[in-house]
Amino acid sequence: MMADNPNPDFEEATEAAPRKKGFKRRAFLIGGIAVVGGGLFGISIADSNAAKTAASLTQGKGEHLFATWLKIADDDSITIYSPHTDIGQGSNTGLAQMLAEELDAAWEKVKLVSAPAESAFANTGLGRGFLGEISGYPGVINGIPQSFLSFLARSMNLQITGGSTALRFTGQVTFQRVGAAVRLALIDVAAKRLGVQPSELMTADSRVIHAKSGKSLRYGELASEAATLSLDNEPKLKDPKNYKLMRSSVPRLDLPAKVDGSAQYGMDFTVPNIRVATIMAAPVRGGKLTSVDDAPAIAVKGVEKVIKLDNAVAVVGKGYWAALSGLRALTPQFSDGGNGGFSTASIFKAYDDRIAKGEPDGEAGEGDVLAALGAKPVEAKYQVPFLHHAMMEPFALTAHHKDGKLDIWGGMQDPLASKMKAVEVSGLDADAVTFHPMLIGGSFGRRLPMYMEIVEQVTKLAMQLPYPVKLIWSREEEVAQGAYRPQSAARLRGQVGSDGKIAAYLNDYAQTESAEAETTFIYDLPVVARRNYDYASNQITGAWRSVNSTQQGFYNESFIDELAHAAKVDPVEFRRRHLKPGSRHLAVLDEVAKRSGWGTPTAEGVGRGVAIVESFKTIVAHVIEARLKADGSPKVLKVTTVVDAGSIVNPDAAAAQIEGGTIMGLSSAIGEAITIEKGAVQQTNLTDYSILQLADAPMQHDIHFLNSGAPMGGIGEPGVPPAAPALANALFAATGKRVRQLPILTQAKA
Amino acid sequence: MAIELTVNGKPVSIEAEPDTPLLWAIRENLALTGTKFGCGVAACGACSVHVNGEITRSCSVPVSEVAGKSVTTIEGLKAADGTLHKVQQAWIELQVPQCGYCQSGQIMAAVALINQSGSPSDAQIDEAMTNICRCGTYPRIRKAIHAATGKAAASVLGDA
Numbered sequence: 001m002m003a004d005n006p007n008p009d010f011e012e013a014t015e016a017a018p019r020k021k022g023f024k025r026r027a028f029l030i031g032g033i034a035v036v037g038g039g040l041f042g043i044s045i046a047d048s049n050a051a052k053t054a055a056s057l058t059q060g061k062g063e064h065l066f067a068t069w070l071k072i073a074d075d076d077s078i079t080i081y082s083p084h085t086d087i088g089q090g091s092n093t094g095l096a097q098m099l100a101e102e103l104d105a106a107w108e109k110v111k112l113v114s115a116p117a118e119s120a121f122a123n124t125g126l127g128r129g130f131l132g133e134i135s136g137y138p139g140v141i142n143g144i145p146q147s148f149l150s151f152l153a154r155s156m157n158l159q160i161t162g163g164s165t166a167l168r169f170t171g172q173v174t175f176q177r178v179g180a181a182v183r184l185a186l187i188d189v190a191a192k193r194l195g196v197q198p199s200e201l202m203t204a205d206s207r208v209i210h211a212k213s214g215k216s217l218r219y220g221e222l223a224s225e226a227a228t229l230s231l232d233n234e235p236k237l238k239d240p241k242n243y244k245l246m247r248s249s250v251p252r253l254d255l256p257a258k259v260d261g262s263a264q265y266g267m268d269f270t271v272p273n274i275r276v277a278t279i280m281a282a283p284v285r286g287g288k289l290t291s292v293d294d295a296p297a298i299a300v301k302g303v304e305k306v307i308k309l310d311n312a313v314a315v316v317g318k319g320y321w322a323a324l325s326g327l328r329a330l331t332p333q334f335s336d337g338g339n340g341g342f343s344t345a346s347i348f349k350a351y352d353d354r355i356a357k358g359e360p361d362g363e364a365g366e367g368d369v370l371a372a373l374g375a376k377p378v379e380a381k382y383q384v385p386f387l388h389h390a391m392m393e394p395f396a397l398t399a400h401h402k403d404g405k406l407d408i409w410g411g412m413q414d415p416l417a418s419k420m421k422a423v424e425v426s427g428l429d430a431d432a433v434t435f436h437p438m439l440i441g442g443s444f445g446r447r448l449p450m451y452m453e454i455v456e457q458v459t460k461l462a463m464q465l466p467y468p469v470k471l472i473w474s475r476e477e478e479v480a481q482g483a484y485r486p487q488s489a490a491r492l493r494g495q496v497g498s499d500g501k502i503a504a505y506l507n508d509y510a511q512t513e514s515a516e517a518e519t520t521f522i523y524d525l526p527v528v529a530r531r532n533y534d535y536a537s538n539q540i541t542g543a544w545r546s547v548n549s550t551q552q553g554f555y556n557e558s559f560i561d562e563l564a565h566a567a568k569v570d571p572v573e574f575r576r577r578h579l580k581p582g583s584r585h586l587a588v589l590d591e592v593a594k595r596s597g598w599g600t601p602t603a604e605g606v607g608r609g610v611a612i613v614e615s616f617k618t619i620v621a622h623v624i625e626a627r628l629k630a631d632g633s634p635k636v637l638k639v640t641t642v643v644d645a646g647s648i649v650n651p652d653a654a655a656a657q658i659e660g661g662t663i664m665g666l667s668s669a670i671g672e673a674i675t676i677e678k679g680a681v682q683q684t685n686l687t688d689y690s691i692l693q694l695a696d697a698p699m700q701h702d703i704h705f706l707n708s709g710a711p712m713g714g715i716g717e718p719g720v721p722p723a724a725p726a727l728a729n730a731l732f733a734a735t736g737k738r739v740r741q742l743p744i745l746t747q748a749k750a
Numbered sequence: 751m752a753i754e755l756t757v758n759g760k761p762v763s764i765e766a767e768p769d770t771p772l773l774w775a776i777r778e779n780l781a782l783t784g785t786k787f788g789c790g791v792a793a794c795g796a797c798s799v800h801v802n803g804e805i806t807r808s809c810s811v812p813v814s815e816v817a818g819k820s821v822t823t824i825e826g827l828k829a830a831d832g833t834l835h836k837v838q839q840a841w842i843e844l845q846v847p848q849c850g851y852c853q854s855g856q857i858m859a860a861v862a863l864i865n866q867s868g869s870p871s872d873a874q875i876d877e878a879m880t881n882i883c884r885c886g887t888y889p890r891i892r893k894a895i896h897a898a899t900g901k902a903a904a905s906v907l908g909d910a
Contacts (some may be wrong), residue, residue: 023792024801088848088849088850088885089848176901249845252841252845252847254847254850255841255842255846255847255850258847258853259834259841259842259846259850259853260784260824260825260827260838261784261824261829262784262825262833263850264853265786267783267787268777270781276778302767319779320778321766321769321774324790325769389884390789390884391849392786392794392796392853392883392884392885393786394787424816440849441851442848442849442851472787474790475788475791476790543868654892656845656848657848659886659889659890660848660886660887661886662886663888664885669805684792685793685795687791691882691884692886692888693879693880693882693888694888694892695879696876698870701889
């Protein structure tokens with residue numbers, strides 16, 4: 001059924017990796033932990049090349065680079081280079097807080113910039129430069145499957161942001177230690193200059209202080225000498241009770257430029273003599289460009305060139321409007337690559353058939369589930385659609401090929417992998433290609449390196465144009481050519497015993513591939529199975545904020561509610577029975593029940609629903625109060641959320657992630673769907689891909705963090721998964737009608 | 751053709767095809783890139799500016815229609831001495847932006863709403879603030895509008 005190669009771009013993007021099921025989405029999880037690899041894989045720390053390269057790229061007069069990631073200048077200003085792309089989640093502020101905390105830096109003199117997209121700044125670079133001999137951080141490494149770690153050893157050229165990894169891996173493993181080690185080096189220099197023992201010195205506000213004599217030295221005075229010392233690989237970190245910056249809601253560093261229009265995103269980049277291009281790829285994924293007559297585009301004023309690619313046509317003009325007008329004047333013909341038979345209905349049919357046949361591609365769990373289910377289990381079928389990322393900034397990259405060199409400017413979640421893609425496509429040497437990372441206007445997984453068509457496209461355009469070209473995807477292109485959250489379906493079956501507890505639980509689900517790596521089943525059941533049935537259409541499925549946890553969270557937390565109803569037990573009480581006593585999950589559930597007023601009466605027509613999901617090592621429970629409006633659409637009145645992410649670096653920024661994640665989850669549950677007909681996406685823009693607006697966002701959202709002290713979990717993604725099931729469960733409580741297909745609006749209209 | 755208008759208090763002449771959307775004239779001809787392209791069909795509001803004080807989605811207005819009119823973009827909100835508009839200040843105080851891409855448009859919409867209604871109610875905010883934010887900053891936008899108008903907002907955040 002599937003075409004030979006529905007998306008050659010994708011295959012190329014992953015060619016260095018094992019062709020293993022599940023690879024493409026797991027790969028992005030490891031970016032942030034590349035730093036761990038330095039020790040685990042014994043990479044030499046003596047490689048001074050990386051350090052030299054890093055220094056040459058960043059070090060100006062009177063500036064001193066430490067361990068690749070930190071620069072202290074004679075005037076005390078401190079620059080931190082982040083290997084992560086802040087896609088809006090505030091992670092760069094968090095990383096700066098972590099490093100500055102251990103360094104005892106004066107916060108007002110700290111600035112953070114993106115690391116250059118060069119291998120010296122790959123997250124492994126610091127393995128060579130600094131952390132090479134560190135090994136064993138059990139709190140961090142636990143929970144990272146061995147397959148990720150072994151993949152890591154082969155893929156060190158990464159600078160990925162994703163998988164909610166920035167603070168918990170890069171921050172904890174690297175940035176705190178860099179800060180602590182540089183602080184020790186500064187103390188050593190100060191001790192020598194003051195003729196005292198290091199133990200007599202303390203640090204605060206970017207100074208080393210000798211309390212006894214009242215003397216102190218500025219970090220800027222000590223930096224040049226300290227930068228020549230070798231750093232302590234195992235510096236002692238602060239006791240959290242002495243934190244000043246971490247665990248406090250310091251304002252984000254990036255916001256002033258985001259309220260006055262001065263922030264420069266990839267879309268905003270310009271250089272003299274720039275041209276703008278826009279593009280249309282085959283509407284049916286896997287199709288090719290078969291023919292196009294250039295003339296109507298060339299006739300448009302301002303259009304300079306029509307460029308044909310294998311599966312797309314691009315128009316280059318003096319500005320975006322000329323390019324777009326030119327593109328719209330064309331009537332390109334595309335083949336469908338044999339994919340014209342795919343539709344939303346055909347995909348669901350294929351899922352149903354696979355599940356009915358009962359031959360799974362993978363299985364996890366324990367016990368003989370089919371035997372334990374018995375003759376008459378509770379049974380329900382769930383379906384969810386493809387989801388579009390809808391990052392607010394459409395793709396825009398500028399590329400310029402001049403004098404044998406290629407420069408690219410823009411925002412991608414992995415600048416270094418983007419550079420390497422451009423190297424591959426252009427045929428130039430790596431030294432001749434530079435990727436300049438810029439601010440990103442949202443991503444949610446769309447700009448991960450597995451789906452970098454735009455890098456390939458802009459490279460191809462630039463290689464045949466004598467001037468710099470900015471390629472902008474129209475929103476129409478963005479919606480039609482997504483890397484969607486998989487369309488997915490599940491058949492759930494469960495048996496509740498006479499003791500009111502689940503005796504058997506079976507989750508048979510079908511989608512592109514197994515969800516097991518990114519989802520955590522939290523309930524302690526005697527007999528449970530999760531079986532995946534894989535089926536690929538011509539669409540690209542990708543990582544969508546919280547990855548597979550959205551659909552799996554919806555399935556499991558809805559069906560647990562159904563079982564509670566079947567057992568005639570309160571949904572919170574029913575969940576309690578199946579969570580281990582003393583567990584973090586139980587603590588989160590009990591806290592959310594308490595804070596939400598669970599069990600107290602609600603207003604007429606209002607229902608209350610609960611859901612609890614663990615993803616990226618963070619446990620989030622929502623209680624949602626909702627009712628149906630007269631038009632059948634849901635109205636969320638109140639959300640109460642309890643989060644256990646272990647510990648929190650910046651509580652206000654973390655709360656913002658939970659708020660936003662919850663709204664994204666609600667938005668997708670209520671109105672979002674990408675549907676397919678004849679192999680092509682039916683939605684065209686944000687007019688028919690319906691995203692929640694302010695009026696429908698919860699008026700009240702109470703968020704509480706339980707800082708259990710468990711290893712730090714992610715915060716950007718885990719707010720999403722429990723939102724849809726908590727809403728669906730609330731609507732069931734309000735109306736007695738169970739939501740089993742998303743989005744809810746489509747069902748309401750049907 | 752040359753189109754004369756006023757942008758952020760200054761007279762400008764824009765050389766562009768008359769059907770060019772105001773958005774692209776602002777971004778490409780005047781190099782004021784704070785006004786963003788999001789959808790091109792007036793669905794998302796990222797391109798919002800004020801035209802003669804009215805909130806306008808600039809992606810869907812031909813520049814020729816704006817001839818002779820006065821346009822304010824996000825860059826024009828600051829006072830002459832660089833002091834941020836009270837709405838911009840509230841946006842920082844409440845830490846509203848995440849990715850930030852839609853926020854120029856959100857701020858322009860909020861300023862227009864406040865100019866029009868003084869101190870908007872929640873219902874007025876619901877009705878006026880239809881710009882899309884994919885990061886989900888809506889609760890903070892609501893709170894910041896109330897803060898900018900000196901109104902104590904209903905609790906949006908818990909005890910985080």
